[in-house]
Amino acid sequence: MSVRSLRASVLAFVMGTAAVLGMAQPASAAGHNYVALGDSYSSGVGAGSYTSESGTCRRSTKSYPQLWAAANVPSSFTFAACSGATTTSVSSGQLGALNTSTTLVSVTAGGNDMGFADVMQACVLQSEATCVSRVNSAISLMNSSLPGKLDTMYNNIRSRAPKARVVVLGYPRFYKLSGSCIAGLTEVERGAINNASDVMNGVIAKRAANAGFTFSSVVDEFTGHELCSGDAWLHSVAIPVENSYHPKAVGQSSGYLPAFRTSV
Numbered sequence: 001m002s003v004r005s006l007r008a009s010v011l012a013f014v015m016g017t018a019a020v021l022g023m024a025q026p027a028s029a030a031g032h033n034y035v036a037l038g039d040s041y042s043s044g045v046g047a048g049s050y051t052s053e054s055g056t057c058r059r060s061t062k063s064y065p066q067l068w069a070a071a072n073v074p075s076s077f078t079f080a081a082c083s084g085a086t087t088t089s090v091s092s093g094q095l096g097a098l099n100t101s102t103t104l105v106s107v108t109a110g111g112n113d114m115g116f117a118d119v120m121q122a123c124v125l126q127s128e129a130t131c132v133s134r135v136n137s138a139i140s141l142m143n144s145s146l147p148g149k150l151d152t153m154y155n156n157i158r159s160r161a162p163k164a165r166v167v168v169l170g171y172p173r174f175y176k177l178s179g180s181c182i183a184g185l186t187e188v189e190r191g192a193i194n195n196a197s198d199v200m201n202g203v204i205a206k207r208a209a210n211a212g213f214t215f216s217s218v219v220d221e222f223t224g225h226e227l228c229s230g231d232a233w234l235h236s237v238a239i240p241v242e243n244s245y246h247p248k249a250v251g252q253s254s255g256y257l258p259a260f261r262t263s264v
Contacts, residue, residue, distance in 0.1 A: 036065030042081035046246030057082035064256035172222035179228025
């Protein structure tokens with residue numbers, strides 16, 4: 001064999017081996033352009049370790065978007081989620097990060113549109129009857145006004161990121177009924193709150209499907225780790241107060257992250 005032929009054979013072997021091993025180009029070159037949108041359940045409130053630049057948005061390095069980005073090294077990553085966000089504020093304040101090159105979007109939104117914090121405050125501080133009444137009022141809004149709000153937000157996301165895979169994540173059930181809690185809310189109140197979570201997830205799932213998005217429930221991941229389970233991945237009433245009823249760091253890493261990862 002001539003030297004030229006030998007060199008050609010060696011070069012072909014090396015190039016073929018590199019292709020088989022996935023070494024033909026850096027992994028990030030073919031990665032996602034990922035944008036994380038949404039409310040406190042996406043920003044990571046309750047998980048701690050907030051970035052200084054995020055201020056009151058409280059974007060955590062232990063949130064599922066940050067954990068996914070760290071593990072998968074996307075070509076680009078924009079973390080726009082913000083504590084307190086509603087469907088309207090997501091549309092008005094977070095979608096600037098989207099464009100025709102965006103390939104992956106995650107979003108949680110809807111809870112704040114229904115006055116989530118006020119409902120939980122009423123249940124903690126007021127009577128059982130008041131709690132149930134406030135929960136039922138929120139459910140009424142979920143069935144009447146929330147679908148249109150979600151449709152508007154989803155349409156805005158799609159118009160700005162027409163090529164993106166959009167993963168919409170839901171909310172966990174808060175309580176294990178007949179669980180280990182011996183104080184706090186009554187079983188009636190806990191059951192009403194769980195029912196509201198189920199209704200919320202059902203509305204979100206339907207609107208996401210109608211938009212052509214992927215809905216990923218986190219209920220299965222959090223089952224066995226609700227409040228009153230003895231191994232809660234959620235804060236109960238907490239200090240600082242904004243942590244209350246939000247996932248702990250383990251809820252982000254073992255609850256939300258797997259739900260998102262399996263849907264990408």
